[in-house]
Amino acid sequence: MTSTLPAATGVKVPAQRTAAPRTGSTNRTTPPKRLRSSRPDLILCGVLLVAILVVQGWNIADYPTLSDDEGTYLAQAWAVQEGRGLAHYTYWYDHPPLGWIQLALLTWIPAYFAPESMTVGSMRAVMLLISALSAVLVYVVARRLSLPRWAAGLAMALFGLSPLSVVLQREIFLDNIAVMWTLLAFALAASPSRHLWHHFGAGMAAAAAVLTKETMLLVLPAVMVTMWRHSHRDTRKFAITGAITACALIGISYPLFALLKGELLPGAGHVSLWDGIVYQMSRPGSGFILEPGTGSYGVLQSWLYYDRVLPLGGLAGALLLVVTWRWSVTARALAGPALAVAILAGMALRPGYLPAMYIIQALPFLALVLAGGTASVAHAVLRRWRRAGEKRFVTGGRYALAAVLAIAAGAYVVPRWYDGDRTAMTADANAPYRAATQWMATEVEDPKDTRVLVDDAMWLDLVHQGYRPGLGVIWFYKADLDPAVTKTMPNGWRDLDYVVASPTVRRDAVDLPNVKAAMEHSTPVAVFGAGEDRIEIRQIVSAGTGGDR
Template sequence: MTSTLPAVTTQKVPAQPRPAPEARPAGRTSPPERLRSSRSDLLLCGALLVAILVVQGWNIADYPTLSDDEGTYLAQAWAVQQGRGLAHYTYWYDHPPLGWIQIALLSWIPSALSPGSMTVGSMRVIMLVVTAVSAVLVYALGRRLSLPRWAAGLGMALFGLSPLAVVLSREIFLDNIAVMWLLLAFCLAASPSRHLWHHFGAGLAAAAGVLTKETMLVVLPALFVTMWRHSHRDTRKFALTGAVTACALIGFSYPLFALLKGELLPGAGHVSLWDGIKYQMSRPGSGFILDRASGSYGVLRSWLYCDRVLPLGGLAGALLLIVTWRWSVTARALAGPALAVAVLAAVAMRPGGYLPAMYIIGALPFLALVLAGGAASVTHAVLRRWREEDEKRFLTGGRYTLAAALALAAGAYVVPHWYDGDRTALTADANKPYRQASTWLSTRVENPRRTRVLVDDALWLDLVHAGYRPGPGVIWFYKADLDPAVTKTMPHGWRDLDYVVASPTVRRDAKDLPNVRAAIRHSDPVATFGTGDDRIEIRQIRTAAAGGAR
């Protein structure tokens, strides 16, 4: 017996429309995967970091030429380590002391292991720590600002491998440490989780950056633009208020320190914060940056000599992002870095402003990000246009071929220039004259403890380790004219000296320092190292030559 099953009829159920995706705020994209949990990001960031540290670290002690500023900051860090106060001479509020306090912390272990190795060339290795942290923060910030992985990697490579960055990042400058803090502040401000403590932390990090190098103040508007864009609408006012309050409270600790020491305002017999600020604001200008006869133009030429791609490409990228801000998601995401580039460029363009060579350090990470962001924006626009045109299949390969050809053309221009610049940084020995002068003064002078010598700060610590007395024995040449605590030990002026080490810095600035100028005029070279304008002359004062070194 067979049973028959009833016929089953199937009725087609009409497809239900899918719910529309939740609308995102204009100008925002989905938050990127966290760096620490993304294997691809970690691998790319790690590979780039290794390349950057190799290029930055190779030959770091020998190139570029030691600078007096490096020696000053390291000598001040040495004074902090030795418990001699905030500086190796009278601290006169030229910069907030947090910068060289951090250098003292970074150099504590190597200087403890080998006290005599705390010289400018050998201690440059501590800047690799700063460079490593800053490079990773550039990558993390690029990802938090919604850059694709390749563009964030491009920004990191631009920041770490540009010959201009290699030269400046190696040097013991406060600007490099301040940039690290500012990048941390930007990363916290752009945090995808939008926790309130991130914004408070951004304010604290910004204050640390400003107290490391006060010129970072001009970047703070760009930081708060970034914080505004990435804060939650419901807590935005509270977050920004907290960040500003945290930044201000930490920042005001500096004038409070001066007030408690009785050195906030000018007075008889002491230095003051007000005089330090007044000096910085009234420094003679170096002229308009586009005036070929100005000192600022010479600084610009030195930057472009090292690398044209990052400064000019970054400015072009910032301009592109500003122009396309209304309709480009990438441009809106990078509003903060683009504003930082614009503000720093405007300050550099002041007709009567003072433009030091290290000024561009504050702009390097933002130039790298906006250049990478501009490349990402153009790439996105071109690919979207191609998709909208719905090209035929046989043209698909052609467009990717064109994209590859453009990328290769850009690489063909950049790589040879960077190769030449980085090869110089990896092979040149610009500091041989300094080492030779240090060796001569350490071995050829019979009684260093009784010898008085004027030097620039690049050699100051070398001679302290060689047995010269810090302060009255080995004298930072500026102090022979500008520090009453030193000039009172020189009642006969230049006649109380034994030697003057006429480095390029000493010869350049002697025109404004009567004692130094007279010491050079009344001395004879006993040893010369190097040639041309870069030579270093050890000159013996004629009265000392007649009577013997004291």
């Protein structure tokens, strides 16, 4: 009697008998080979998906506050759409360009029919597609890693409904797109059919994740661990080799692109990939994440402000899976996600640069290990009941235990999540931005002959209002850091007319001489909002004294 291996091999091997379950082993319902054929899975996943889309989509343009990074990525996507190259200014290899190329494709249709809609607030809607795909993939990965249906639903809910997720997944960040590709890599790596092409596809998806946001390199070992555990032992070497080869061949396209442009290594008169890498690796550190007063500690507190359940509960779940590794089938099944949490947590603990969006990469794995840890505890309790001989209580006990866990979790989580999600669905944090944009559109007499410094969150808004992209409306960093811009400002700040001083501009002007001088030699003509979040429109006092306009 024979059984056929994946079609790619064409090899026949003796069929393996299914081993009887060990006494005391974790008893779980085997997930369906194809989720689309399981009506309960489809119903649960569909209901959760609708809830996630409603919570994340409601009020998406007004909360949270527009960020400069969002504006940068969307402006770069706009540049791709307009055929202006890979960025709206000189592309200097800060990130691989695949991320905003995907954004350009996602926003192409609405931008074609309504060009004025190509702004950060309105284009946040495209992130709902990314969130939907990622949430479904979390469920798929959970089931393929043998989590029971209720635990897979818990992982999906944790990932999509946590206030921390709602806030960060709404924003136009490359990390969100990279997470989608990484989850696809995990889903293919854990494919129940164990087809070699699924493993090659996992390598391709992993490469797409890295070319979207290079920091996803950190998670690749976890993808390989998952593939190792779920590949057939007779084709494991082919699967791993094929995945690594596919990932490497696609990944090498980025340095090859730089080489063909003559920008791989530093040289006179051009940017280089090497300089971009050196910059990213040498950015000033944020300090130790657990030391009060450091930048990293502030970032941690901002995460915990939105939600403590998912970050801290996920770390606890990962620790529980490590401790129970030897006797818990669930712990071994979740080795990949647990390793991803460990790597990302370890990198966060180093005293290096820690951006606020870093945790986006960890959110799905925190959700998976927290749900897996909960399932592991639940099965341990049921196993103890079996060993105690209380068989008549086991069947009913499952439902009772599930009810107890649901009530306990609900009593703690729901009040905290309700406040955070309610804020996200009702607050208007971007009224000052809209008012400032409207003022610049109606109060400036000749936008085409006006030069104004803005952050990138407002850059596209003013482009659609008639300001010249690149020379008229200027991303404030470029006034000091881009030679292509500074050469059009021979008189420095005197060649400018306005500065739209958002919190980002005020914070970073200290290290930018032209921007700092423009702020010092300007007076506010309009102020929107109050406190640290206010936006000031400041007119340069000595504007128009010459220079290339």
